[in-house]
Amino acid sequence: VTLEELPTPFLAVDLDALEHNVAAMQARVPGRLRPHMKAHKCSAIAWLQMAAGAVGVTCSTTDEVTAMAAAGVGDLLLASVAADERRLGALAETAGRARVTIAVDSDEVARRAARAAREAGATLGVVVDVDIGMGRNGVASLEDGVRLADTIGGLPGLELRGVMAYEGHLVGVADRDERLRRVREAFALPLAVLAALRDRGFECPIFTGGATATYDAMPELSDVQAGTYVLMDATYDKLAPEFRHALAVVTTVTTTRPSGRFVVDAGAKRIARDLGAPSLGPGFEFVSTSEEHAVFQALDGSAPRVGDRVSVVPGHSCSTMALHNRAFGHRGGVFERALEIDARDPLA
């Protein structure tokens, strides 16, 4: 079976590139890689990463934690803050059968998490989430971090395991040296929180953060959360050229114009538009998407023909995976295995 026999649009994963990426990141941060599965929401890919030596998996939602535990991954980090009590209840249930560590950034969330853990008769691990400039979740000062750690330390059901920070506002800095320098500067705060907590007698084995374009900025990290490297996209390729494009949305040309403009049969419902523009590579300019269409311009004026297939590299692979229920793994266009995107939706 070749990909040519599948109706468009569909997600194609180049398994050679995927395996290259899994091995390449593993070799760069051996013993410290906890890949972020928000990048694929696919337990089959998570298991390739685990088999290569990942220490566990990072998740962005409680549904992802539940799905990964159901798929047998035993060590899970939720790198987002959950405040909904039913969500915390589900995390605590999962903590009865897997090691679960969650990010916490307020007393209220700590109290809710502790209550959920006690009700489930489980222990939830906790990392103090520190904001290093992204302005999203996280405590914003050393004092707040220490105060929160003391709260967590006093709550039965919780176990303080360390400190987390995420440099999301810096991963797009174009110059690599400047990028890494600014990440190291930003991590001064979580490093200080970590030192203070260890001074106060908390063991704190976990110090976690990191991304595909910044995985080597902080050798102090115990758990590097990089995710996008495994599939890559048209946004990250300039930032982390050591990894290969493994993901494409295969489309069919439906309309062409004499000017070289043409339309393909996948739009924002199949190629995520929350970050970056999709790409057909050199020679083509992205024009626009609507829900089920994307428009490109052939720069030399010679568009492909109606019915031709073209492979679109998404601007954001993580969100694109979440738009499909399945990807088709292939080698050189020959279909090898389906990759179910099984952590896409709530299990229940």
Added chain:
Amino acid sequence: VTLEELPTPFLAVDLDALEHNVAAMQARVPGRLRPHMKAHKCSAIAWLQMAAGAVGVTCSTTDEVTAMAAAGVGDLLLASVAADERRLGALAETAGRARVTIAVDSDEVARRAARAAREAGATLGVVVDVDIGMGRNGVASLEDGVRLADTIGGLPGLELRGVMAYEGHLVGVADRDERLRRVREAFALPLAVLAALRDRGFECPIFTGGATATYDAMPELSDVQAGTYVLMDATYDKLAPEFRHALAVVTTVTTTRPSGRFVVDAGAKRIARDLGAPSLGPGFEFVSTSEEHAVFQALDGSAPRVGDRVSVVPGHSCSTMALHNRAFGHRGGVFERALEIDARDPLA
């Protein structure tokens, strides 16, 4: 059961508002409404529209056509151009058990569609798709429209049923009078194509186009394709205030800041970001989304508390529905029925 008992984030549909919208549009274009189900991808909502008097359903993908036929809708218009031969084969199969009409804008697609129809032993209805300025699909001139109609007329398996155009580039014109005037101007070309085809002896009962903000611009339309009106969103509310917000993503506040900035537990993977910004209504400013987070600012500085629930109105309801597998229909917060988003994914 109340919505309070459901874990966030989830989609909530206000059934009173939904029913108002179904009835309101039906009353405005009686006998001429063919609602676009790309707005919801939900056969239960499609059936509410059919029960109110819709003449059929408009679809944007072959998967939607297949799903709607499986759900028993008997008259289906694909308002997109399909060029993939397997997709055209699926449409022709469906045409064996439902009336299926598809948009065509080139000889190549017409030939492929005719071949698929003959192979399935079915008849595919065709409308000539005319570009009226959006620069996406469609023939661009009267001559091309007539030439394509002659091709279609000569192809066994196809039945020419009329003309289609879509004013997508004009639906956002803020001033209502200017918007309707410009739509009427733009429709001069498809009106001319329609007249020319009728002159040549083609019956052409279908003249289709229209949207939520422009449904009354063209009384000549036999089939008005408006879709968003049924759920509405933060983009369309200024353009079509005669319809009510029926859709929200219910979220929980995970983090607050002294400045009044706060974070909720749904981002671009649950609240589509391809069009327009999500809204919490007056008093709040949208700041940003990431994949699983949205950030808002309380304008008076008083953010809700951690653990509070807030209902986010998406910037684009159509794409937001496609991010969920289910919506929860309620009246005044009391759960009444699940709405499965059953045309979201390929059936097979």
